[in-house]
Amino acid sequence: MQKVIIITGASxxxxxxxxxxxxxxxGAQAALVLAARSVDKLEQVAAACRERGATVLVRPCDISVQADCRALIEATVQxxxxxxVLVNNAGMSAHALFEQVDDLGWYETLMRINHWGAVWCxxxxLPHLKASRARLVAVSSLAGLVGVPGRTAYSxxxxxxxxxxxxxRIELAASGVSVTIAYPGVVATQIRYRGFDAQGQAAGRSGLDERGAMSVEECARLIIDGTTxxxxxxxMTAQGKLGRWMKLLAPALVDRMALKALNREGAQP
Structure with missing residues (x-):
């Protein structure tokens, strides 16, 4: 029997x-359902997966739209x-000091993409996850553990x-469905360059210090290993693990650590 794996933000x-x-x-034991808005990019990923023997269903999906989320699940089951496995991975970045934001409309948009899309999917x-005692995955961020200046919306x-x-996770403990939450730090992708700026436009640059960024290959491997x-x-990082505990023991120190994560090119307050 094939393992049916849904990945949002798979383009x-x-x-x-x-x-x-x-x-x-x-290989042939995988049935991958790849969801995102860009069908052309999804098809390229799908082709690479099929070359490795997997069965692939490409599904256009805007996870900020509840009907699209429902349609994704219905198409998979059909x-x-x-x-x-359901991997709630789709997301968008943002970087802006709160005092620089005039229109908070894009804060709401970001919440629909990063949070509500995962909730809706x-x-x-859920009934299908419980039926198969499945693995449920949420790709959060270190910014979901420690607040980062300039990232009020994203955090x-x-x-x-x-x-x-x-x-x-607690509600599902008796059902056999596991809930894995992943907390990537800075990963070498373009997500921060395409994220919102203070005006809700594509930033065009990263607001974080990209030096030492984790490779996308390592990040993906860690998520798959943890899910399995x-x-x-x-x-995923020693700094993240340390920061998680130091937040309880020395919160002011963690604030200074978060400030150092900013891009040195004028991003800090």
């Missing part, structure tokens, strides 16, 4: 690399009859995502 970055790695590991998939969405899936082991949390 690029971490999502695309997870799809390729899962196809490489599982095609394969089950769901074994999970709600639609808010990721904190919301983290809180939702932590609570849901039904790991609760995947904190």
């Amino acid at each position: 690029d970055g971490i999502g695309a690399e997870m799809a390729r790695q899962w196809a490489g590991r599982e 095609a394969f009859g089950r769901i074994d 999970t709600q639609a998939a 808010a969405t990721k904190f919301a995502m983290t809180g939702f899936f932590e609570a849901l 082991r039904r790991q609760r949390d995947i904190v």
Whole structure:
């Protein structure tokens, strides 16, 4: 029986690399459902996965639209009859000092993409996840554990995502569905360059210090390994692990660490 794996945000970055790695590991035993807005990019990822032996369903989906999330799950079940893994990976970045933002409309848009899309997909998939004792994955961020200056909007969405899936994990404990939350730090993708700036436009640059960024290949591998082991949390860097505990013991020090994560080219307050 094939393992049916849904990955949102699969057209690029971490999502695309997870799809390729899962196809490489599982081969013909993998049935991948790749979801994103860009069908052309999805088809390129799908072709690479098919070369590795996987069955692939490409599904255009805007996760900021609840009907699209429901349609994604319905199409998966119609095609394969089950769901074994749901990876809520799709997301968008943002960087702006709060005092520089005039119109908060894009804050709401970001919440729909980063938080509500994952909630809507999970709600639609829940009966099928329980039926197969599946693995449920949320790709959050270190910004969902520690607030980062200039990232009020992004941190808010990721904190919301983290809180939702932590609570849901407890609700699902008796069902056999595992909930894995991944907390990538700075990963070498273009997500921050395409994210919102203070005016809600594409930033065109990263607001974070990109030196020492984790490779997308390593990040995807860590998420897949943790998902396979039904790991609760995947904190990927030593700095992230330290910051998580130091937030309780020395919060002011963690604030200074977060400030140092900013891009030195004028991004800090």
